[in-house]
Amino acid sequence: MRKDWKNGPLYRCWLSYGGYRLTEKSLRFRPFCRFVRIPEDAGPVLRSAAEEWRRAAGEIFGVRPGLTADDPGCPHVRLRADEAAPAGAGSGFRISLESGPSPCLTVSGRGESGVLTGVFALLRAVGRGRSPEEAQTEEESRNELRMIDHWDNLDGSVERGYAGRSLFFRNGRVLRNTARITDYARLLASVGINAVALNNVNVLPPAGKLITGKYLPAVAKIAGIFSAWGIRTFLSVSFASPAELGGLPTADPLDEGVRRWWARKADEIYRLIPDFGGFLVKADSESRPGPYTYGRNHAEGANLLAEALAPHGGLVIWRCFVYNCHLDWRDRSRDRAKMAYENFAPLDGRFRENVILQIKSGPVDFQIREPVSPLFGAMRRTSQMMECQITQEYTGQQIDLCYLVPLWKEALEFDARTDGERTPVRSVVDGSRFGTPHGGMAGVSNVGDGPGWTGHPLAQANLYGFGRLCWQPALSAEAAAREWADLTFGARSPAADTAVSMLLRSRAVYERYTSPLGVGWFVNPGCHYGPSVDGYEYSRWGTYHRADCKGIGVDRTARTGTAYTAQYSPSVAAVYEDPKTCPEELLLFFHHLPYSWRLRDGRTLLQYIYDSHFEGCAEAERLKSDWLPLKGQVDPDFFAEVLRRLDLQIEDAREWRDVVNTYFFRKTGVPDEKKRKIYP
């Protein structure tokens, strides 16, 4: 690792301006670099935007622009904030080139945050070798919340974190050295993120105390840093706070004392953090307290907090990850996949205006392949957000390469067919489909305090892509990868081409050598890394594959199974209900089928399992041979760290291949048709 690693591309990520590749076209930005013009009364976000442009211009073109409030009478960049948009209306910016004697490149936006997003878009154009003319654009994001959820604990650990320790906490305290948080805020702002939850949704002692006087001043300091980059801070809270912190005898949402406690608590927080975003809540889930404890429903629970935050413009983000985690594997009638819907769909219309339900993209838990949650599109009068997992809990833990944007993209584009009409999930979460007041996307952070932020350097593409997708859900997974690679390795460089190719293949590779056809859960319990086919098969977690010597898969049909399919609109349900029409990649999520089942290409199910595992492993090896030629073309630290992980991935892929193939060979006694090595 180089000594000045904070100046290397591992740390600087896609904002390594010094590494941007200049082209004939992009050199034409140079004349605009003498001045940047902002009004005298510019607020902190606009000042951040101007400062970023000055820094970037200095590093890219060797010219650090002067700051001016007036027309300098020569080419310059002008930053101008229009009226801020009302809450819930999304954000937008415009980049325009005015020619003439004193040409001006103007970045205007809705509010100062809009301008900031626009300046980063401008830098993206520069970094990708575009000309000033080509940089002109007008963009708008309908996603009000573009959010990162941190599962950071006060002791400095990160739940499901694979990239180091927390950026915010250590040894029970909020970190005082906040230098790195500014760099982090810049990274997030650069891709359009505008909200961040600092602490783990599992609010365990002492994290519950973050909303007390002991911690709030330090939290406010962090919130102030984010604020200057257009990002609002949220906190995860325990539903039982009035009892845990306030000494009240109850946390019953209908109790008058509890209501007063939360109202006072909100006042206290907003005194210290005026632009505080609100609360993120995991309630009645995996042993966390919630309204069910008091015989109340989740609307009553969420509304309690919403009432307290409403006077301050705060939001309640209420997670729908509520299920019975003490299921009996013997009982085939209960289905964890159905539980988010069962708990929340009946409450549609009963939440206060400033409540948003945060729904995981799939119905179970961030597997490499799941259908999209049927809860999207099932509620017409409730604001909804989609929760994605950027951190690779089940998808390789930033050891295995797995570009996740395609997965999120699939979820956003999924058509729920509510009322028989086109209902892409992205139109549900941005509020446009049902006219719900709030919405957006949240991604569980994949960053930590390691030198490269995300463990696997190529996993930076997931953070980048998540933010870009939040801003612009229409962006393709390939375009996001291309942008990221161009900015990271140099526009249209061979390294960028290779990285894009690796990223785009990676999800399929990981899926092939892990769990087939949507069945999921072949992982080691607890850590969720590496193969253990039966690891969750007899557990209480509701995550089964039901493999025996004849067949495999979970029957979730309405006809003979758990009737999970019935949670979808009729036309969608009909597709899933029949194994002949069910998308093949989800076959075992919906159906229990014999190993002799013929897939559309004529192969048996069992042979597909063998084939995909041999192929996936071979493809993992190919990722490495693709990367190797980049030696010397990529920063040495970046190169070495990727290579190290590709080696680990190959080892793991072989383990996956052999364990899964042996498992099914032992179960069936049926050998591989192609006579490849399956250990007995």
Added chain:
Amino acid sequence: MRKDWKNGPLYRCWLSYGGYRLTEKSLRFRPFCRFVRIPEDAGPVLRSAAEEWRRAAGEIFGVRPGLTADDPGCPHVRLRADEAAPAGAGSGFRISLESGPSPCLTVSGRGESGVLTGVFALLRAVGRGRSPEEAQTEEESRNELRMIDHWDNLDGSVERGYAGRSLFFRNGRVLRNTARITDYARLLASVGINAVALNNVNVLPPAGKLITGKYLPAVAKIAGIFSAWGIRTFLSVSFASPAELGGLPTADPLDEGVRRWWARKADEIYRLIPDFGGFLVKADSESRPGPYTYGRNHAEGANLLAEALAPHGGLVIWRCFVYNCHLDWRDRSRDRAKMAYENFAPLDGRFRENVILQIKSGPVDFQIREPVSPLFGAMRRTSQMMECQITQEYTGQQIDLCYLVPLWKEALEFDARTDGERTPVRSVVDGSRFGTPHGGMAGVSNVGDGPGWTGHPLAQANLYGFGRLCWQPALSAEAAAREWADLTFGARSPAADTAVSMLLRSRAVYERYTSPLGVGWFVNPGCHYGPSVDGYEYSRWGTYHRADCKGIGVDRTARTGTAYTAQYSPSVAAVYEDPKTCPEELLLFFHHLPYSWRLRDGRTLLQYIYDSHFEGCAEAERLKSDWLPLKGQVDPDFFAEVLRRLDLQIEDAREWRDVVNTYFFRKTGVPDEKKRKIYP
């Protein structure tokens, strides 16, 4: 729980003198209770013995004997220490009744420790309703070391502890409040234990520092308490101490500086703890440092420490639990069961006189059923100890009832047939078979700071029985259970009868509902509790069952398998080699057999698996129905705690039954012949 729980039988265990049941015969001890005579120059151990007799007499007969140095001229108890035995010669005592005008019950022994053991034997006779005449006996133990190994960590946790926190350590410190340690020392002394290792053999920071000035004074205080009860203290040390603590560049056993470091360290320890026992060492095992790190063998490693301790009369207890824990499940030629033998047998004769090899009873790791380690009987010129696990790591974790004395007894009685001659393992470990200078038994402690010491109150019988078996390996498992139950519940009480019956059945019950016929390892990885049939099947730990759709078991034969059998003497090997002669309870440890294999009673192997799991679970339920009628006859806290655990055991037994039966049904598709419920 009663408020004065320290006076209840849960805490007092088999030394609850107030609960001893008086009989016509035992009442005849009463006249001897007026005086206890010890010489004026009695040392601390003899004083402990006298004090124990006074306390017991007071509680049993309501008469607290006076202490006298001279003949009181009336019936009395006399304690008299003969010459102490030379090191390695074992221990003994004699109880004799001298009638006449001033009848005297004399307890004499080899050294004060011998007398102490004798006093407890005398109390045992009282508690079991014997007369003074019947109490007369002469006993001798050839096991020099009768030892308890604690796996206690400095933070207060206990590795594989299921009964609370450490009695010695808390939060990185040695406990200052040592009150409870005296009670513990009494319990151990009462069953003949004479050595204790305080800390975990996995010596992780900061435990390595126990042998530094920072900790030694506090350790010395604890050692002093044990010393007064005839128990010597040992410490587990890290082989890398010279580097970790001494700042030396190496811990190479052949390095002169390293040798000097250990010699000085030994001097330092013995200055503070004059009767220090010596070091217990886990080296080159499960990532602990050891001589292999420096290209040396285990004799060179052990001799390094032995040389340092020899001038002080200290011993090195060197564990043989050395194996490769990065095995490949695909490779059927490597066998963890062979590794202790492979590492140590070739070194026979190369260890210094004061080194003892501590060998686990079985070749793998404390499963409910294993053959006896072939290493016993393979070394003729090396002192050996048997290591047993009193704590129930794999045998129900003191939730499930499992009386382990029968298992240890089997190991002690196992005839290794060295050189074709009768070689019971107990004659190897006590040194008599080969004339080795040292030996004995060590048991991994099952105690913690919970109110009843051992979690499950009936698990006190394991601690009791282990000590008694160390003293008197000829004792039967039933006799040990009977003694314990008589002392705990009242001699020949219905509760004692029930408890004995439950204890004696318990091992078979646990074995039936867990893993069949010696195959082992059907447990959840890491925690080792509850069923996970494939949990270790594809791991690096070398613990496999090799089940497929046709058969199960590990082929360890010389003819077609790993040739583990060849580590036994030829006549023993021949028995194991052939599935027709192999003891059936070990069938799957030694052989891979088809499910259709016929057991001697005509049942198929598969049907045996189903049957035993249904039976084991039903028998677990029977344990509860046996216990229930004792309500009111047993101390209420004791009763309730046992009942609570029996309920948990039943739940767990059902889970075991269903998971294991379903696993094999799914794998084979063959239903239960008796059509009992097996979940699909």
